Amino acid sequence: MTEQYKAPQVIQNVFQQLLQVGSRKQPFSKESTEKVARIRDAKIVKSVCPYCAVGCGLNVYVKDGRVIDIEGNPDSPINQGTLCPKGSATFQYTINPSRLTHVLYRAPYSDHWETRSLDWAMEQIAHRVKQTREETFVERLEDGQEVNHTLGMASLGGATLDVEENYLIKKLLGGGLGIVSIENQARI
Numbered sequence: 473m474t475e476q477y478k479a480p481q482v483i484q485n486v487f488q489q490l491l492q493v494g495s496r497k498q499p500f501s502k503e504s505t506e507k508v509a510r511i512r513d514a515k516i517v518k519s520v521c522p523y524c525a526v527g528c529g530l531n532v533y534v535k536d537g538r539v540i541d542i543e544g545n546p547d548s549p550i551n552q553g554t555l556c557p558k559g560s561a562t563f564q565y566t567i568n569p570s571r572l573t574h575v576l577y578r579a580p581y582s583d584h585w586e587t588r589s590l591d592w593a594m595e596q597i598a599h600r601v602k603q604t605r606e607e608t609f610v611e612r613l614e615d616g617q618e619v620n621h622t623l624g625m626a627s628l629g630g631a632t633l634d635v636e637e638n639y640l641i642k643k644l645l646g647g648g649l650g651i652v653s654i655e656n657q658a659r660i
């Protein structure tokens with residue numbers, strides 16, 4: 473008959489104490505118990521990473537009208553919640569104090585730059601697009617072929633444009649204004 477092994481008493485005591493540690497109530501500070509996730513109660517706005525043509529899905533967390541965090545969207549079939557280092561930095565893109573909020577304008581024949589507002593720049597662009605289209609729009613070629621186009625303007629989009637913006641650009645500039653040369657940096 474074999475004898476059952478029995479650990480020495482000192483080891484049994486240590487083992488008993490270890491078992492008790494897990495079942496004892498652990499101490500937490502008031503600050504720890506009151507802490508909540510920073511995105512708790514935030515509204516989630518679905519968006520798309522503005523950096524490249526992969527088009528990873530984003531969850532943009534908004535609280536009190538302010539963006540407080542941006543993470544990968546786990547429901548997106550493209551990235552399934554993951555983001556590359558560039559996409560992970562999208563949050564700072566929205567709140568960066570170095571973000572430009574004005575334009576520099578150098579008038580024709582001027583030797584210096586002037587600071588102008590974004591509203592002023594938008595009005596200038598609208599005015600010049602309208603003027604150029606009116607001056608260069610062609611309804612028919614010399615042989616009578618109907619073209620309804622202008623070769624006086626072109627559009628080059630950037631990779632930060634998402635699919636909806638590119639759709640609107642193509643619709644407005646091509647179908648609406650008759651611009652033929654429409655390209656996007658992500659395709660070049």
Ligand code: SF4
Binds near residue numbers: 522525526527551559
């Ligand atoms: S997270 Fe990275 S890979 Fe995805 S769209 Fe943004 S830049 Fe492209």
